[in-house]
Amino acid sequence: MKIAPSILAANFARLLDDVRRVEEAGADYLHIDVMDGHFVPNITVGPLVVSALRPYSRLFFDVHLMIEDPDRYLEPFAEAGADLITVHVEACRHLHRTLCRIREKGVKAGVALNPATPPEALSYLWGLFDLVLVMTVNPGFGGQAFIPQVVPKIRRIREMMEKEGVRAEIQVDGGIGPANARLVVQAGATVLVAGTAIFGAADPEGAIKSLRLAAERRE
Secondary structure, rough: OOOEEEHHHHHHHHHHHHHHHHHHHHOOEEEEEEEEEOOOOEEOOHHHHHHHHHOOOOOEEEEEEOOOHHHHHHHHHHHHHHEEEEHHHHHOHHHHHHHHHHHHOOOEEEEEOOOOOOHHHHOOOOOOOOOEEEEEEOOOOOOOOOOOOHHHHHHHHHHHHHOOOOOOOOEEEEOOOOOOHHHHHHHHOOOOOOOOHHHOOOHHHHHHHHHHHHOOOOO
């Protein structure tokens, strides 16, 4: 079980301090939300922020591209220090080629599905990705409520992967906290993205521990 604090909920006036706090608190990944104001109705950060943070953190940089035409930015984010680049099924014209290009740059490849996108979108991509990101909110803004109807999709993706003999992480992003962590883990999630639940907490270390304990709790 990996915990990936999302910088969308960080204080950008002191971003490096916040990143160091969650790293010291036990985070596994740093989830970096990249939005362009076109694919989603918000604008966040670009490769310059990733390259500025990279020398100061040993965290796994999990770069989530919520942008149109992501192929234009694969090289800049790879060079900036991304360890994983995730692109959306809905944003890629030639998804197979995009995933191959990410891996050619020595970076792990992720593929993201919006809440209404069916899991069958992965059917012809087996072996090309290292992570599936299942959005549990509609992308674009932090602090949204978890969409419970997505849980069966997480379970279905896990079943499909097992049938195909595919080993990849299943990440969930959106409204994740102690109240639903166990639910998504039971369905098959292995990486939990949490923004407000961690960066918005007075005690990030306690928040990460609570999330991890909730995810691993035995009924």
